[in-house]
Amino acid sequence: MQPFELSLTAAADAIRARQLSPVELVDSVLDRIEKVEPHLHAYVTVTAEQARRAALEAANDAAAGRLRSPLHGIPMGLKDLIDVAGATTSASSRVRAGHRAEADSTVAARLSTAGAVLLGKTHTHEFAYGLTTPQTNNAWNRDRIAGGSSGGSAVAVAAGTATFALGTDTGGSIRVPAALNGVVGLKPTYGLVPRTGITSLSWSLDHVGPITRTVEDAALVLSVLAGHDPRDPASPAAPRADYRPGVAGAGADLAGLRVGVPRNYYFDHVDAEVEAAVRHAIDQLQALGAQLVEVEIPMTRYIQATQWGLMVPEATAYHEQTLRTAPELYQADVRILLEAGQLMPAGDYLHAQRARTLMQQAWARLLDDVDVIAAPTVPATAVAADEETITWPDGTVESVSDAFVRLSAPANITGVPSLSVPVGLDAAGLPIGMQLLGRPLEEGVLLRVGHAYEQTQPVRELAPVA
């Protein structure tokens, strides 16, 4: 096994045991980038020389017995909405030409302090306002979409060109590409991971979190990222925690855990192979001792309306100045949404804000009855790059972006944590994801359940990039 193939957990163990040096690991991943990145286009920029210098420093520290954290010497990518001091935050947009971040975002600073090694910045759908990331190809089939908006991060992790990465998630943008590329994506509780220094799509829906090869890896990254930041108004004063499954809870036994299985919404207009794979994974949870409880998802008629009512005017507000000074620099799909967003009345925005409050209350009641909810992450696997709609067996036609946001949006609106875990491949060899949703700040429960499920499965291999 080459170092680039190692999970974060395995690489960290090897570095700690002095069986692997950060230099060997970073060199291996950079070689992998050189080989497969031309097929994938996951990165906006790769800063190889800086990464090699950081790896050498990390190796010297490791040799002297100074390990800063489990992320010490681990190479990673950051979605290019995340500020790194002195670097351009391109947002994968011409609008940002010449941009230079003055300071590290909170997450970049925390990763740096933890000893992680930055490889480069990964592609996003322009300003995170879309679900495909058209610049980037799916890691499993380059004719299929990467998913978005954190497409570059998910593809890099799936293809071995980053040991882990960060994404952002406003309507599924961590979980959707994670599911479509067969990797783990965690959208934490709203505010748990600070958004300071990250380009916003929609302040009241934005989240930032890890994309990793395994659930245990996600727990390691979350343990470094989470923690109060007074500069993010959503940041809770919760103490920092260790989220590793072995620390946060019991092992693989899920006895006593109540898993909610939705009878509405989450299995409607879902591809048959996706449904079968997710239900099979839910059966595995039951076999581990969990009790399955049928649940009714509340207020489903208002989910899309609330998501759009919040996101559309907030995104337009963020882009107010550049939409006036340089509208031609935006891609057509993003520009039209920003312009049309200008026409939403404040009353409709307030309806969405108040509907969010009602939805949070209804979900809190739902999560009184179960510990987690298990559901598909995305209703279909990655579509072809030129496909704009999905036609369901009953004849309903849905845009790809509407379909991909549909099952993700409730966790953005309510702020509850959601973890996407790979649960197999469809007949075309494309990955399928299951999401686990839980109570606010109960990431530990989701990670425990996801990890227990993973233990029942063979170790996943990297995407077979040609």
Next chain:
Amino acid sequence: MSADELTPAQAARWAARTGLPLPADRHDAVAATANHIHSVVAVLRELDFGDTPPAFAYHAGEEKHHAAVRTVSDRSR
């Protein structure tokens, strides 16, 4: 076209009123997209919000009320 939809000329006027002058070749597309967004979001007008406050920046999990969800039409029942 239903009564609550914007014509391209109305969309241009609304945009100008918000400080975003639109070139003439954008009026049709912006009106169509704005009307689609409106058709999605307008469903929220069914809800009876009572005294429910908005949640602009919130701390997830801190609020836990037990009010039932009602629509405006429920109120008249």
